[in-house]
Amino acid sequence: MLKIQNFINGELIQPNSGDYFDNSSPVTGKIYSQVSDSDETDIDNAVASAKEAFKTWSKLPKKERYDHIMRLATEIEAHFNEMVEAESKDNGKPEWLARAVDIPRASENFRFFATASLHFDSEIHEMDGKALNYTLRQPVGVVGCISPWNLPLYLLTWKIAPALAAGNTVVAKPSEVTPMTAFMFSEICKKINFPKGVINVVHGFGHKVGDALSKHPDVPIISFTGGTATGEKIAAVATPMFKKISLELGGKNPNIVFEDAEFNKSVDMAVKAAFSNQGQICLCGSRLFVQNSIYEKFRDSFVEKTKSLKVGNPKNDDSNLGAVVSKQHMEKILECIELAKSEGGEILTGGKRLILDGDLSGGYYIEPTIIENLSHSCRTNQEEIFGPVVSIIPFANESEVIEMANSTKYGLSASIFTKDVSKAHRVAAAIDSGIVWVNTWMLRDLRIPFGGMKSSGVGREGGFKSLEFFTEPKNVCIKI
Numbered sequence: 178m179l180k181i182q183n184f185i186n187g188e189l190i191q192p193n194s195g196d197y198f199d200n201s202s203p204v205t206g207k208i209y210s211q212v213s214d215s216d217e218t219d220i221d222n223a224v225a226s227a228k229e230a231f232k233t234w235s236k237l238p239k240k241e242r243y244d245h246i247m248r249l250a251t252e253i254e255a256h257f258n259e260m261v262e263a264e265s266k267d268n269g270k271p272e273w274l275a276r277a278v279d280i281p282r283a284s285e286n287f288r289f290f291a292t293a294s295l296h297f298d299s300e301i302h303e304m305d306g307k308a309l310n311y312t313l314r315q316p317v318g319v320v321g322c323i324s325p326w327n328l329p330l331y332l333l334t335w336k337i338a339p340a341l342a343a344g345n346t347v348v349a350k351p352s353e354v355t356p357m358t359a360f361m362f363s364e365i366c367k368k369i370n371f372p373k374g375v376i377n378v379v380h381g382f383g384h385k386v387g388d389a390l391s392k393h394p395d396v397p398i399i400s401f402t403g404g405t406a407t408g409e410k411i412a413a414v415a416t417p418m419f420k421k422i423s424l425e426l427g428g429k430n431p432n433i434v435f436e437d438a439e440f441n442k443s444v445d446m447a448v449k450a451a452f453s454n455q456g457q458i459c460l461c462g463s464r465l466f467v468q469n470s471i472y473e474k475f476r477d478s479f480v481e482k483t484k485s486l487k488v489g490n491p492k493n494d495d496s497n498l499g500a501v502v503s504k505q506h507m508e509k510i511l512e513c514i515e516l517a518k519s520e521g522g523e524i525l526t527g528g529k530r531l532i533l534d535g536d537l538s539g540g541y542y543i544e545p546t547i548i549e550n551l552s553h554s555c556r557t558n559q560e561e562i563f564g565p566v567v568s569i570i571p572f573a574n575e576s577e578v579i580e581m582a583n584s585t586k587y588g589l590s591a592s593i594f595t596k597d598v599s600k601a602h603r604v605a606a607a608i609d610s611g612i613v614w615v616n617t618w619m620l621r622d623l624r625i626p627f628g629g630m631k632s633s634g635v636g637r638e639g640g641f642k643s644l645e646f647f648t649e650p651k652n653v654c655i656k657i
């Protein structure tokens with residue numbers, strides 16, 4: 178069986194322990210590979226290799242780093258179909274989605290940040306002819322990049338690309354739930370002789386390798402995307418060491434539809450926002466607020482459209498949804514649905530596991546689920562579910578919906594649907610979230626500051642914000 182090995186100092190190697198754990202595909206529930214069960218000694222080796230490589234990589238002219246990074250993008254594109262299939266098999270998402278979003282974004286991340294590094298500049302502060310201050314933006318050192326399973330290669334490269342472009346070297350820790358495309362990426366690095374030690378990938382469990390990376394004294398900077406509870410643990414070990422940290426965490430995002438919204442477009446967008454990637458996107462609109470006067474009509478149309486979604490073989494282009502990522506996660510989602518029922522929620526559609534035919538009968542499929550009749554303050558409407566489950570809630574007016582939307586501990590993203598421009602501006606300004614969309618959802622420009630407020634994160638990544646995070650500003654003052 179295929180063994181997913183670590184990539185350290187340019188070599189694919191087995192973990193020091195010699196141990197592996199099973200990796201199964203949620204599409205079938207069958208084990209198909211084995212993952213390195215690494216420990217802190219593997220992290221020590223990876224960090225040592227990255228530290229050594231930093232001495233040369235950080236000193237390369239920008240254009241040379243750009244050339245190296247662009248080769249990564251080209252090679253991902255050369256392996257496009259294999260990576261699409263692998264991402265779908267490992268994560269359960271439909272292949273069309275990996276083809277349209279995950280893998281193109283992985284190569285785009287490298288192109289985007291390699292190019293951005295050529296345009297990145299810094300400030301000068303002139304002091305009335307007396308002195309001149311200029312700010313150097315220097316790479317920080319070895320970066321720890323820790324990523325989740327929902328957009329495996331997309332989010333891993335979202336970190337690696339700007340970290341490298343800024344002149345740092347990397348030790349990456351992909352999710353143990355979806356390690357395959359990170360492994361394929363390390364094979365690519367080896368194949369193209371990417372400078373040794375600049376990128377290292379260590380597989381394994383979060384509480385072992387993720388923790389060892391977060392507290393390693395030679396890793397001064399951590400970029401993490403994942404759950405809020407994990408972010409808290411990382412902050413607890415990294416903050417007392419005064420590390421730079423960027424935390425992209427969970428969400429419970431409101432999707433607000435006013436009575437004057439374009440009806441059909443907002444229904445379509447609400448379906449997309451709730452169920453894309455089986456509802457496993459941090460930005461998913463999992464709380465759908467609809468104004469009273471259109472509530473029943475909207476709800477019925479939303480339920481009808483949701484019922485027409487097909488949950489099926491991720492290989493088929495007509496499958497709207499594939500499998501959720503793992504048995505454990507499926508069970509968690511089903512428990513959340515039971516909790517919603519016990520809180521008085523009424524299931525308008527879905528609510529159950531689906532058993533597909535043949536080989537797929539052991540896979541982890543859940544019907545897209547809509548819940549009604551819950552207070553905005555109950556657990557179902559406060560806690561992240563991260564599955565194909567949405568709660569629909571009526572509201573009377575602007576102030577009421579703002580209060581309900583802001584009532585969770587999260588603050589990642591929000592969508593507002595209205596034709597009234599002034600209302601859109603007012604509500605956008607009043608919502609506690611790092612990202613607000615008006616009349617759309619998940620329209621991404623890689624240059625914007627991306628990140629969350631409250632328990633959804635610390636810091637912003639994206640565009641020059643990423644390059645700022647992955648560099649240390651140093652002011653030089655020259656007396657004239």
Ligand code: NAD
Pocket residue numbers: 323324325326327328332350351352353381382383384386387388391402403404405407408410411425426427428458459561563589629633634
């Ligand atoms: P998770 O927090 O369980 O795991 C994320 C990563 O952290 C994994 O690589 C894991 O091995 C590692 N990890 C676990 N324990 C650790 C520890 N003690 N120290 C260091 N690393 C540790 O998250 P997940 O279940 O993989 O992903 C789902 C979560 O990610 C959801 O909450 C979702 O909202 C969030 N997410 C956020 C964003 C964003 O941009 N804000 C994007 C995608 C996903």
